[in-house]
Amino acid sequence: MIKFGVVIFPGSNCDADAIYAVSQVAKQAVIPIWHKDTQIPDVDCIILPGGFSYGDYLRPGAVASRSPVIQTIKRYAVNGGKVIGICNGFQVLVETNLLPGVLLTNQSTRFISRMVTLEVQNNETPFTCLFQKNQSIRIPIAHKDGNYFADADSIRMIQQNHQIVFTYQNNPNGSVNDIAGICNREKNVLGLMPHPERACESLTGSSDGLLVFQSIVDSCKETK
């Protein structure tokens, strides 16, 4: 069994969904990690869940990215540990500089909560290895600050290194190059605005998100 760690910040509100998806649907072990912890348990992948950590004060993800647990997660990621940041977790990862760019307010200034269609741009990552390249998948979004931005040089760099993992088919928020999710150069850190943990059972309208977690399980087994 693969062990996931789910980090809980004050204001996280998708931590229970992530724990449910991993333990009840993907049938893996999961350990909650508190934001004040300076040590993290021995896990195969860390999930930074969605929500409004620290009330999204200052900038989304800004305060969380300076919390004690993040310093440890930074080292974990730099040493090759797998980290997936979903929605607010993605915002935390860019504020931590584990991923390039930043997430601005949606072009419409509105909070958008609906199902969207994504395209899998890179299926050679530990998070997407069970998808087909260019596969269309349906996963919901729920955010006000999901408008991905990076300067032209950074965009060129992430394109060259195949770091764009998911793009929107109909860009809902103004993200440059329709970016919905990116990974780091080494491909062990993924950030995405859509919520795969909310699309793990057909009951919720789509189960495409489950393949993200199953991909992680598969890639962890391979490296073990």
Next chain:
Amino acid sequence: MITIFVNVQPKANILDPQGKTIQHALKNLGFQSIQEIRIGKRIKINIEVDNVKEATAKVQEMCEKLLINPLIEEYSLEVVS
């Protein structure tokens, strides 16, 4: 005690949808001469140190460590002693 205001503005190349929305609303109220509105924020910091130089250095460090994201924001300091 020294008071320093950090004035934060979105960088010129960054879209500011909030500013755009307010701009449209004000134009609808008849303020046709508006060229542009950009919305930033102002952070007040009271700090207990010996002199302004030290206060400025401390606040600068706060900006670099947390208060500012240099990708999208620029800032200036305003000292009130």
